[in-house]
Amino acid sequence: MNNYGRNQMNNRSRQGNMQYNRMNRNNCGCDNTPRTVDNCGCNDNRNDNRRNNDNCGCNNARPADSCGCDDRNHDHHDHDHDHSHGTEGCNASRYDQLSGMALAMSYVPWQTFCKLYEVEEARCQGTIFKELDLDFMRGCRS
């Protein structure tokens, strides 16, 4: 993947940020808040702390051991419940580390302006931001 391809990918991620940004444009994210597992780096007034492994953000809390299938008689605490739907069925998701999360929901942490590469290295790495120079992209480089 060439540099511009990589940046197009970054840009697509930022488009997600753009929609989020419309919710609150009073802060550009330059506050350099350290990003940790428990803190995405955005300001508290934007940070949705309600979301965690036990709560996907919707009003229907779903336990991690639930397959989420639409079985209205399903008992969330009945571990012997048969989830099989013919082939692999729901049981496959039981071992998914993200099985407690809502389907089709994703997130992009708010990027802060920090950790810039120098010009030569930026072009070699395909980004000016060290935080976007991700290890798993290295195999994609030509």
Add this chain to the structure above:
Amino acid sequence: MNENHRQELIEKMSLVGFYMYDLRLFLDTHPECHEAIEVFNRYACMKKELVAEYEKMYGPFTQDCRNFDEHDWRWTAYPWPWEGACN
């Protein structure tokens, strides 16, 4: 006329141009980040100075050049990328 120097200027413009490109992508989603705007302006000035230096010595770098010599059309005076330039 120094071909090495000309190539060096092209390389610098390419590096600075890439930096501006990525800064612009960031600013598209962070339009009120003054720190990023400041850095962008710094690199924009740098690019402008590099282009001015190039065009003064070697002729137009882009067709937007403001100082085309009316007696000497130098647009095609140097090798095109497909002729081995920019390697």
